[in-house]
């Protein structure tokens with residue numbers, strides 16, 4: 001499938017002009033048509049339904065290759081391949097799949113996923129959009145915010161409350177075709193980045209769909225939505241990798257040609273430190289994406305691994321794009337160079353599909369609750385190499401600290417977000433070390449060594465800091481409580 005990725009990379013280089021897309025705040029419809037003709041809306045869809053039937057890593061490779069040239073297009077196709085189609089792929093029955101998958105594969109219908117509402121962002125339990133059962137139909141009323149692809153989507157997978165199906169507090173995932181009466185598409189949002197990606201409010205006004213458009217088990221919509229989001233996070237991490245690859249390439253090239261003090265700036269030790277950090281971060285991001293993809297193909301749960309990949313790659317991409325700006329000096333601040341756009345485009349990835357703090361707090365709580373998650377971090381044979389043994393030492397500390405906190409705080413630990421964040425970050429760094437160890441078992445590389453050293457240092461520092469955190473949290477509480485009386489003049 002390398003051939004497909006290369007083809008996509010070639011197409012993206014020839015046809016995608018990221019600055020023009022950013023300025024126009026839309027992707028030219030002819031590009032969407034070409035993407036459809038290339039079959040790129042069928043990445044995730046089985047061949048039997050007209051798609052390419054790619055494995056998870058292959059989908060990620062294609063999205064990363066697109067993101068190297070333009071993040072709006074990568075977001076459009078990635079959302080379709082991830083969040084957009086996976087409700088149907090994971091939970092649809094044969095009839096539902098036969099009805100919609102061929103049109104989704106051909107790009108005749110582009111897919112959207114609508115969960116967020118004005119009162120339900122990070123806390124999706126606040127969803128108010130409601131589906132009432134009337135005979136054999138569901139009648140839906142509500143409003144969904146920030147719907148990616150919504151401007152041109154042909155099929156919306158929507159998270160709704162379904163009080164009549166599966167209990168009073170039940171939720172459902174329903175499919176709503178765009179042409180259904182009562183579907184009203186709001187205006188496009190104007191954004192900091194991924195400006196070519198469509199983002200709208202979706203109004204649902206007495207929308208009637210057959211009951212047969214409910215996906216999966218009655219009452220299990222929230223559970224299903226979380227499974228879909230795990231896949232979406234994986235694809236998004238791949239997009240972040242593509243952006244970081246591009247930023248690294250630009251930074252390196254600039255470092256070779258820009259001469260100051262009679263020397264290329266890339267030869268200066270301070271610049272080498274930036275470039276080496278960026279390159280090893282990209283290497284680690286790639287390992288993290290490959291790790292989730294491999295787990296998914298092995299039939300494992302990707303709830304935790306996809307959180308790690310999403311948070312790590314979104315932060316990594318922002319770090320790499322920011323250093324790219326710095327190494328470009330003033331040119332890094334000038335839009336025409338395309339350098340600022342990379343940072344603007346990836347900023348949102350720390351917010352959508354789960355704000356990073358929210359994901360990390362949830363991960364920290366999960367670590368306290370489940371010993372099994374600690375066993376996922378490092379490969380089983382980690383103790384067979386010196387690098388693995390170094391990681392195991394930090395791993396043992398994390399296990400110990402987690403158990404001690406659980407014992408000391410019990411259920412109150414859930415309120416100590418500072419502690420949860422530290423545990424989650426230590427876990428994240430170790431999990432990425434684990435991914436690197438798995439992939440470089442026989443052939444450690446300099447990039448891998450550098451990345452592992454940085455990640456272990458970071459994980460140790462999270463754990464070293466734990467004893468201070470309660471005091472720090474108290475101080476922070478006093479400061480933030482006093483902010484209200486210190487309003488700006």
Ligand SMILES: Cc1cc2nc3c(=O)[nH]c(=O)nc-3n(C[C@H](O)[C@H](O)[C@H](O)COP(=O)(O)OP(=O)(O)OC[C@H]3O[C@@H](n4cnc5c(N)ncnc54)[C@H](O)[C@@H]3O)c2cc1C
Nearest residue numbers: 113114115116121122146147148351352353354355357358
């Ligand atoms: C460009 C774009 C495209 C999007 N596309 C889609 C889409 O296609 N479909 C869709 O359903 N949604 C989409 N979203 C919405 C996105 O998923 C939400 O913005 C995201 O889940 C965060 O919700 P919120 O914006 O309401 O932030 P809030 O929930 O208001 O959170 C704001 C901040 O508060 C803090 N916070 C909140 N809760 C906690 C907590 N429990 N612990 C600690 N800190 C906390 C965090 O710092 C967080 O960043 C999109 C958003 C954008 C910007």
